[in-house]
Amino acid sequence: MKTRFAIFALTLCLVAVPSAYRQRASAQDDASRHAYDVEPDWNDQQHLIPLNYQQAKGKRLFYQYCVWCHADSTPAGPSNRSNLNPVPVLMNDGATLNGQSDESLQKIVALGGSAVGKSAMMPPFGRTLTPGEILALIAYTRAIAQPPFHPSEVPISAHSGR
């Protein structure tokens, strides 16, 4: 009986290991092949996060408008983040942002920090960005969040049902 079990376990290993390996390798391929764009995980540059059209649009807007204060390095050099008090949230900070509903994030981007009782240093972008652009930014934030964002974390009533 023991021998039979050993054979069975060995067989399982033989099947499972290569197929798991193949899946991981193909997942990386897929990430760049089937995605509109990719963004390296901010905490692990080797890990590429696939982005769809909307998230890629959010990424573009992020690097234009938000990166200066919501990331630790910017395309133009030092970040303004350390310069500010209170220190702005990092755009991939899942621990802080995952619990926020889309509506509340939309509100803070559109109306600015002072409208939601936070720092007025966060200016309102509601007259600069369209609602679609703000949604794209939120979609990008969700995509790069670490720990990863799961829609179920947000109360259903608060989650937008576009």
Place this chain on the structure above:
Amino acid sequence: MRWGKLPRALSSELLPVDFSLNLHRFRPYLLILLLSGTALLASAAGFGQEKPADAVDQQKSANQLWVPQLNKTEQCTTCHQEAAKSGLEQSSVSQPPGPDPLFPHHKKDWGCTVCHRGQSAALEKGEAHQPKAATEQPLLPIKYIQASCGTCHRADLPETPNLNHGRQLLSEYGCVACHQLEGIERPTMLGSDLTNIGAKVSPTWIYKWLKEPRTIIDSSGNVVVNGYETHSRMPQFQLDEKELRSLCAFLSSLRTAPVEPYKFDPQLVATLENSPDVVDQGEERFRQMFCTTCHPLAVTRAGETKLIGGEIGPELTKVGSKVNADWLVAWLRNPQAYLSKSKMPRYEWSDRDLYVVTRYIRTKLADPDVLSDVPSIAVPSPEEIRLGRRVFLKKGCGSCHAVEGMKLQEDFGPNLSHIGSEYVSHLQFGKSGIPRNLTAYIRAKISEPASVNPSAEMPQFSLESTDLDALTTALLGMTGPPSSSEIARLVLPRPRAEFHPSGAFEPVYERYKCYVCHQFNGYGGTLAPDLSYEGSRAQRQWMIDFLKNPQTLRPTLILRMPQFNMTDQEASILADYMTASLQSPSVPPASVDVTQFTSQMAVQGKALYEAKYQCQSCHTIGTTGGYVGPDLSNVGNWMTPAWIAGWLKDPQAQVPGSIEPRRSMTEEEVNALTAYLMSLRQSGPASHASAAAGDAP
């Protein structure tokens, strides 16, 4: 059985998955061994990668989408039932049958294949996605999907960064020199004019460069120096030793005008020649002139070598070992005398600066070992020169490099204006193992031409993977003239930007090559701010001071405007022209009356700046504030009140795409903030109060 309702074609592909599911049922071990063996074989053969489609209740009849605008019907929604829904709820990249993303072109107006390609009439997955017929287009991998945007959008779109970058590279890397590429701009100068190259560089340097065109390379021929690898724009050609030597002989024979040595003031030379710090002085002036704004330079700091600087001019790390000393002096004094189409500005040099800077370049930007591995090159025979000339033409060197008396070799390579819609049967794969599809062909051809055809004349470019992706996207987007009149009607042409300066401005603008970095009405470079409306933005006196002594306006910017040592007269000519002609229609100069400003308004403005709008999070005044926007310490001397007031109301109306958020300020707040900002002035020897600006009391 879950998959029972699926059409036969789909279920056969899903078999391996079905088998592995059976593992959970503990059947006799013999059967498990057999089944898992099959699964192992299947996964090794690649079937295991196939993911099951969503278990949707498929109907057996075809679902058809009619796209009246394009006059066609598509059957894609037969399988992609989710795609028939709109909305974003379930869309994600790993689920292709999901609904459309929020996308400007809705399916009912455009269908699917206008972007995704593939065969919309097919009802079987393989036929629709990867047709075998040589005249049918397969699906475009999502990675290159922006190529489809390029079919109609010949102008760059913000949503297609990959495509835009690829189109830029087609022009930058000189693809347009050999290939016809409709709509891709032909640079004014592709490679440098070689008419007088023999007077510039030595035959040994030509030999080394032709063998391995890299600017940093060590004596043993390594292209990686201190972990750093350079990528030159010149590609590497397949040349045997004989071709190499003869081409070298031909090029070094091109000496139409010998370079006259410049006569420095002998007294100056006597003082500087043996001065111990002459090289340091040169380095300091080199930095102050901001040569690295345009030229890359590898620097080693704390043991780590990295490249700094711009990408407009050639890399200078070892240029001191490349060019002849007299040529260098002559070049710096007047680049256009050697290369009439050069983008290099003609600086105003003092003898002293010229002497110390050239000494620095020849001493520090040099490597005595760089040519040590080149075999000795004898004085070439006339026959060798003639052979070299033939090699020059055979390899198509004349497509990029002009030589006086020789015709430019246009259309040396095939026309690529419709490569993106080329049939697979028209592509020459030869004996290569490249997958027989267009995407793989293009990718292989640009990354390693010899892998497709070992005897191809196309040279080897040195490109990074992201650039290869972008170029592949741009080439896939070169689909030639629209396939039908329906599409032709929808094509958005690429605008041609032109700027024709006039009067006294033109020669000064041309001398300092302002357009290489700055844009004027859509024409010019993007390295520095757009100056189309500079006359509305800046005060005349400030412009003159800035041109004479440029300062960083943004605390974090590394690149800076070079100090050209221009004369007062030249600076005034530029400032006058900008003030008079480069005006924004949305900023009438008389819209703000500064005489109405009171000190009380300025106090009110300061409060708004610091408390209500918290501008200091992005802007610096004095020593405190943020790094995002420009430093406002001297804004009262810099900007016009009309510009500031207009900006506070609607920044994007003045500079489209500006990142300054538009607020909803009252007229009173705008005036108060303008009054406050106009009161911010730094007094210095170079700043004068402008008469036009008025004084805030």
